Amino acid sequence: MNAEKRREIFRRFHEDNPEPKTELAYNTPFELLIAVILSAQATDVGVNKATAKLYPVANTPEAIYALGVEGLSEYIKTIGLYRGKAKNVIETCRILIEKHGSQVPDNREDLEALPGVGRKTANVVLNTAFRQLAMAVDTHIFRVANRTNIAPGKNVLEVERKLLRFVPKEYLLDAHHWLILHGRYVCKARRPQCGSCRIEDLCEYKHKTSDD
Known part of the structure; x- marks a missing residue:
């Protein structure tokens, strides 16, 4: 994909959603983490x-650490893999308290x-909480980057590095959110909604679908 196409793709993403946000609810860097x-x-x-x-x-x-693994588990048991996550969160809280003055690095x-x-x-926190140039490549972004040909790669690290290199600088800070939202709601895994896609004419996917 050439640079002009990429620029127009992100221009449209920006036009449609000038201030994209994560769909995770949070008020502080710690809550986001x-x-x-x-x-x-x-x-x-x-x-x-x-x-x-x-x-x-x-x-x-301090407050979450005080709950302990069992106490925290009661709040998050509706989430998959909650036991392992509870242990990680409690240990993370301990490290933040002891090594970082209870602040998120x-x-x-x-x-x-x-x-x-x-x-x-780490990339999500750096980009979303601290507004640093970082590209968190999840399954949605990996799929969109490869399917559209914006930044094809064999693994998430390759896609991350290509996106950081290829996305026009003025759009880089918010690119991660646009790509996730596009993958979640339009360029879906099983059946992409090509017929109603904002960037269909620019996308280089060879197996486009109709919406009917």
Whole structure:
């Protein structure tokens, strides 16, 4: 895909949604961090339902740590893999309290040292909470980048690096949100809605569908 096509794709994304946001509910970097840890192999809707009950009771490292694994599990047991996630969150809270003055680090090295935080989670926090240029490639972004030919790659790291290189600079900060939303609601895994897609004429997918 050439640079002109990419620029027009992101221009349209921006035109349709000038200030895209994550669908995870949060008010602080800490709330975002915990929500992203909980969102692994789970839906944002499911995570939001759990945190809507949790955060009014506990939304700081100290408060969640005080719940302990069992106490936290009661709030998040509707989320897949909740037992492992509860252990990771409690341990993450302990590290934040002991090593970071209860603040969420704003750098990749410290974020990735937290239990349950991999490269993708760190990228979400860096981009969304701290507005740094980072590209969190989830299954939606991986699919859209390859299917459209915006930034094809064999693995998530390759796609991440290509997106950082190919997305026009003025759109890079919000590109991650546009691509996730596009993959979630339009360029769906089983049947992309090509007929009603804003960028169908620019997309290089060879097996486009009609909406009927």
